[in-house]
Amino acid sequence: MTLVLVIPFDNGVVLASDGQVTMGLIKTRAKKIKKFSENCALGASGDLPFIQLVENELISLSEKEKGLCNLRWNLCNKVKASIEKLPPSPQPYSGSFVFVEHKENITHILNIRENGLSVMLENVPFATGIGEQFAYTLLQKYQDLIPDKINAKLAMMLAYKIISETIETISIGVGPPVDIWQLPPVKNLTKNELAGVEETYLILKKAEIEMFLRGPK
Amino acid sequence: MTLTKKDWLLLLLKQSPLDRIHIMKALFLIWHRTGRKIEDYFVFEPYLYGPCSFEVYSVLESMEVDGWIVQPPHPMPQWVNYYLTESGKKESEEAVKRASPETLRLIEIMSEEVSQISFYELLRKVYTEAPDFAVNSMFKEVIK
Numbered sequence: 410m411t412l413v414l415v416i417p418f419d420n421g422v423v424l425a426s427d428g429q430v431t432m433g434l435i436k437t438r439a440k441k442i443k444k445f446s447e448n449c450a451l452g453a454s455g456d457l458p459f460i461q462l463v464e465n466e467l468i469s470l471s472e473k474e475k476g477l478c479n480l481r482w483n484l485c486n487k488v489k490a491s492i493e494k495l496p497p498s499p500q501p502y503s504g505s506f507v508f509v510e511h512k513e514n515i516t517h518i519l520n521i522r523e524n525g526l527s528v529m530l531e532n533v534p535f536a537t538g539i540g541e542q543f544a545y546t547l548l549q550k551y552q553d554l555i556p557d558k559i560n561a562k563l564a565m566m567l568a569y570k571i572i573s574e575t576i577e578t579i580s581i582g583v584g585p586p587v588d589i590w591q592l593p594p595v596k597n598l599t600k601n602e603l604a605g606v607e608e609t610y611l612i613l614k615k616a617e618i619e620m621f622l623r624g625p626k
Numbered sequence: 627m628t629l630t631k632k633d634w635l636l637l638l639l640k641q642s643p644l645d646r647i648h649i650m651k652a653l654f655l656i657w658h659r660t661g662r663k664i665e666d667y668f669v670f671e672p673y674l675y676g677p678c679s680f681e682v683y684s685v686l687e688s689m690e691v692d693g694w695i696v697q698p699p700h701p702m703p704q705w706v707n708y709y710l711t712e713s714g715k716k717e718s719e720e721a722v723k724r725a726s727p728e729t730l731r732l733i734e735i736m737s738e739e740v741s742q743i744s745f746y747e748l749l750r751k752v753y754t755e756a757p758d759f760a761v762n763s764m765f766k767e768v769i770k
Contacts, residue, residue: 563674563764566674566764599680600683601681601683601684605673605674605680605683608646608647608650608675609673609764611705612675612765613764
């Protein structure tokens with residue numbers, strides 16, 4: 410299921426996800442964002458067997474540093490070819506793959522669906538997975554600030570807030586822990602850095618409530 | 627003898643159970659009010675909510691693994707106080723022996739001061755006393 414979120418900022422981009430994987434009746438935790446190359450990170454939502462198959466196919470890909478614009482059709486073909494390798498299933502396999510790179514002050518977001526269809530976006534927030542509509546709703550009031558008016562720390566904070574509020578609201582398909590990556594260069598936040606962002610989020614939440622209560626009566 | 631980072635946390639929690647935000651700010655105020663000169667202490671940086679030492683999180687986690695501190699179950703564990711366990715209390719008694727009377731008095735005053743105020747008042751206190759550590763705060767314009 411999953412929620413993967415992309416938030417560009419003034420000189421880079423943040424990629425975040427929830428951390429829950431569902432296998433039948435069992436919930437467990439897994440990382441949903443990975444390093445694709447030195448300049449590009451990959452997030453995925455959908456059926457785990459399909460995602461893992463695609464990720465294995467992508468490991469063997471050559472010339473990963475060529476950039477998403479050059480790799481786009483090759484990546485689409487890899488995704489499309491992967492689904493044909495899976496055994497038949499009563500329900501069609503689903504998958505949404507998000508490649509994110511930041512080059513020459515532009516964030517490129519390439520989203521490839523299970524059937525190989527793709528969309529390339531620049532410098533806009535993006536969400537995919539079961540919580541995407543909820544995430545876009547929460548992002549709405551920040552749209553005009555992205556990317557130029559926010560820095561890396563604010564982008565991380567916003568990503569954490571949106572993923573957390575989605576987890577707190579949606580009953581199935583998403584769950585803790587929140588994972589955050591930043592690029593360039595591709596870097597996963599440490600446990601301590603994540604704890605710092607989490608603390609800020611909790612203070613913001615308390616501050617919002619206190620401000621509301623202190624408003625005009 | 628120099629106190630370890632775990633010693634500072636043991637001595638603070640010996641006085642009163644505190645949540646993570648209050649612990650962070652109490653440790654900062656101890657450092658700030660002693661002229662910002664404590665050997666082998668936590669290193670603070672101006673972060674999104676004011677002074678923060680990321681090491682506090684890992685030391686707390688390590689103390690939980692040691693079985694010295696515990697938090698009651700809660701959907702938002704970050705908001706819940708840390709309590710010393712029985713072995714934590716024994717360790718804190720050992721830490722008392724390593725600390726000077728001035729340090730113990732300072733920790734006692736600080737614990738009393740921060741444990742009695744809301745997080746909002748706590749942030750205001752910290753931002754007023756150390757504005758150089760509020761420069762990156764998301765709340766500095768709100769909390770005045």
